[in-house]
Amino acid sequence: MCGIVGYVGREHRAMDVLLDGLRRLEYRGYDSAGVAILEGEKIEVRRAKGKLINLEGVLRDKPLQGSVGLGHTRWATHGKPSERNAHPHRAGSVVIVHNGIIENYRELREELEAAGCVVASDTDTELIAHLINLGVREGKELLTAVREACARLIGSFALGAMSETDPNHLVAAKHGGSPIIVGQGEKQAFLGSDIPAILPYTREMISLYDGDFALLSEEGVQVVDAEGRPVDREPMTIQWDPVSAERGGYDHFMQKEIFEQPRAITDTIGTRVIESALDLDLDGIEFTREQADALRSISLVACGTSSYACMVGKYMIEQIAGIRCEVDLASEFRYRQPILGPDCMVMPVSQSGETADTLGALREGRAKGARILSVCNSRESTIARESDDVLYTHAGPEIGVASTKAFVTQVVALYLIALKLAIVRGRLSKDEIQARLSELMRLPRLVEETLQIDQHVQKIARRYFKAEDFLFLGRGIMYPVAMEGALKLKEISYIHAEGYAAGEMKHGPIALIDENMPVVVIATQGALHEKLISNLQQVRARDGHVIAIATEGDEKIAEEANEVIYIKDLGDFLTSILATIPVQLFAYHVATLRGTDVDQPRNLAKSVTVE
Numbered sequence: 001m002c003g004i005v006g007y008v009g010r011e012h013r014a015m016d017v018l019l020d021g022l023r024r025l026e027y028r029g030y031d032s033a034g035v036a037i038l039e040g041e042k043i044e045v046r047r048a049k050g051k052l053i054n055l056e057g058v059l060r061d062k063p064l065q066g067s068v069g070l071g072h073t074r075w076a077t078h079g080k081p082s083e084r085n086a087h088p089h090r091a092g093s094v095v096i097v098h099n100g101i102i103e104n105y106r107e108l109r110e111e112l113e114a115a116g117c118v119v120a121s122d123t124d125t126e127l128i129a130h131l132i133n134l135g136v137r138e139g140k141e142l143l144t145a146v147r148e149a150c151a152r153l154i155g156s157f158a159l160g161a162m163s164e165t166d167p168n169h170l171v172a173a174k175h176g177g178s179p180i181i182v183g184q185g186e187k188q189a190f191l192g193s194d195i196p197a198i199l200p201y202t203r204e205m206i207s208l209y210d211g212d213f214a215l216l217s218e219e220g221v222q223v224v225d226a227e228g229r230p231v232d233r234e235p236m237t238i239q240w241d242p243v244s245a246e247r248g249g250y251d252h253f254m255q256k257e258i259f260e261q262p263r264a265i266t267d268t269i270g271t272r273v274i275e276s277a278l279d280l281d282l283d284g285i286e287f288t289r290e291q292a293d294a295l296r297s298i299s300l301v302a303c304g305t306s307s308y309a310c311m312v313g314k315y316m317i318e319q320i321a322g323i324r325c326e327v328d329l330a331s332e333f334r335y336r337q338p339i340l341g342p343d344c345m346v347m348p349v350s351q352s353g354e355t356a357d358t359l360g361a362l363r364e365g366r367a368k369g370a371r372i373l374s375v376c377n378s379r380e381s382t383i384a385r386e387s388d389d390v391l392y393t394h395a396g397p398e399i400g401v402a403s404t405k406a407f408v409t410q411v412v413a414l415y416l417i418a419l420k421l422a423i424v425r426g427r428l429s430k431d432e433i434q435a436r437l438s439e440l441m442r443l444p445r446l447v448e449e450t451l452q453i454d455q456h457v458q459k460i461a462r463r464y465f466k467a468e469d470f471l472f473l474g475r476g477i478m479y480p481v482a483m484e485g486a487l488k489l490k491e492i493s494y495i496h497a498e499g500y501a502a503g504e505m506k507h508g509p510i511a512l513i514d515e516n517m518p519v520v521v522i523a524t525q526g527a528l529h530e531k532l533i534s535n536l537q538q539v540r541a542r543d544g545h546v547i548a549i550a551t552e553g554d555e556k557i558a559e560e561a562n563e564v565i566y567i568k569d570l571g572d573f574l575t576s577i578l579a580t581i582p583v584q585l586f587a588y589h590v591a592t593l594r595g596t597d598v599d600q601p602r603n604l605a606k607s608v609t610v611e
């Protein structure tokens with residue numbers, strides 16, 4: 001996720017505040033950075049690809065004085081990571097920085113170029129600068145020009161703007177997507193995309209609401225609505241220490257990342273759904289009807305949590321797209337001499353893009369002539385570079401070793417690919433496509449609602465955190481979710497936990513069941529629900545304790561389980577993501593109750609770059 005910092009005042013050099021703020025936002029991950037500072041009557045821009053140290057080098061060679069400025073770290077969505085695509089972006093006398101995704105950027109670009117604007121980058125952000133500059137050129141104040149420009153945007157944006165025509169002000173705007181924080185100090189004002197960026201300078205902050213615009217000057221901060229009417233926003237006094245501030249006030253990065261999942265899913269869907277055309281634009285990744293029909297098989301290859309995302313994806317690809325799909329652990333796939341050819345596709349799925357076994361599996365597929373389409377969360381990673389195509393998840397950096405938002409965005413990405421293949425193959429009616437797309441567009445809000453079970457799950461965790469063994473059971477698409485739940489628990493709480501297909505109970509695991517073995521059963525509604533009820537009864541009959549995850553309205557389950565966690569139903573496929581939330585939260589609360597290192601569990605690394 002991108003980072004924004006802004007400063008107007010005389011207490012500090014703008015460059016110092018901007019670089020300091022961007023350093024505090026580095027944990028969010030980025031692939032380029034830049035600053036814009038008003039020097040005299042001109043705004044000077046300095047940008048660099050890669051880490052802040054590169055930008056600091058540019059500024060050492062060409063330092064900037066001045067006391068009004070904007071800074072940005074960019075996590076590329078539109079346009080590759082490069083100096084040309086780095087923020088800030090300029091149009092005429094206007095310079096802006098922006099977080100979010102503009103969905104109508106294609107139409108805006110055509111309109112602006114037709115009006116004679118020369119668009120220099122591949123980004124949607126630059127188009128906003130051009131829209132604002134058109135207003136400023138007509139003599140409008142910067143705040144007015146920003147309000148009118150934002151009225152043209154469809155999508156999510158959090159932005160900061162400055163102009164040579166209005167040297168004493170910064171303007172901020174927010175609509176969906178990232179937060180925008182404005183802070184006021186003695187004869188100075190600050191702007192940040194997160195509290196840590198400006199916390200060293202002020203504790204009096206306002207978090208803008210959607211639809212708010214803020215005018216920042218040495219005199220302080222004014223907030224107005226889209227029509228320019230003053231809005232009363234009470235400043236909050238931030239008590240955090242800087243370390244907890246980087247975790248956004250959460251106790252752990254893993255907790256923060258669990259609660260970031262609605263945003264991560266929104267950003268991963270991004271502008272890829274074209275509802276009007278009942279189609280998807282997977283960043284230019286194309287399949288012809290012939291290619292899709294000729295696919296003999298798709299091999300999903302990954303490790304750990306990512307392999308469970310693949311297992312969920314298998315159900316989607318086979319049942320929606322009608323293409324044979326295999327899931328292999330990458331560490332096995334790379335050595336088992338898989339039967340592959342040019343009519344096969346190998347899909348490595350990896351958050352880090354550097355997992356050695358997954359890279360080995362990619363190379364095995366490449367050696368046998370298969371098309372390589374990877375799902376990856378890290379641009380410019382080795383797996384991304386060696387793939388024919390990459391569908392990026394936009395989860396933002398995942399700091400916690402235990403994968404959470406990366407998992408759900410991988411499942412979303414695989415759902416997009418399954419849908420795209422089905423559409424290309426003509427397997428879905430217009431109504432079915434519409435139904436699938438509207439389910440997907442509802443997902444972020446339903447994940448947001450599901451996160452409200454947090455306290456309920458914490459209560460259940462208190463009753464079971466001393467157990468030394470757990471079993472997780474699921475059927476169908478919920479079987480991989482059971483596997484993921486077991487992995488989450490074992491890797492952060494160090495409790496022995498196993499995930500199993502519920503239908504396997506009689507073939508061995510039932511021997512383990514007694515009053516000391518809590519069993520988590522993912523018993524959401526579906527064709528296999530009755531069978532899951534019977535599995536649940538088998539556990540209870542042997543004094544096992546059942547923690548059931550069920551869909552709202554399923555009263556029967558409450559009679560059969562010791563504990564019930566209700567979630568909403570979002571159809572056969574995407575309910576798997578809603579069911580993941582409780583198992584993530586359960587693992588998190590059990591681990592915190594056991595006092596383990598949630599973010600850096602013993603023996604584990606975030607990316608396993610060795611075999």
Ligand code: AGP
Pocket residue numbers: 303304305306307349350351352353354355358401402403404491605606607608
């Ligand atoms: C998941 O919580 C673990 N951190 C681990 O299983 C991880 O999913 C696995 O190492 C794969 O990593 P990748 O997605 O970066 O390839």
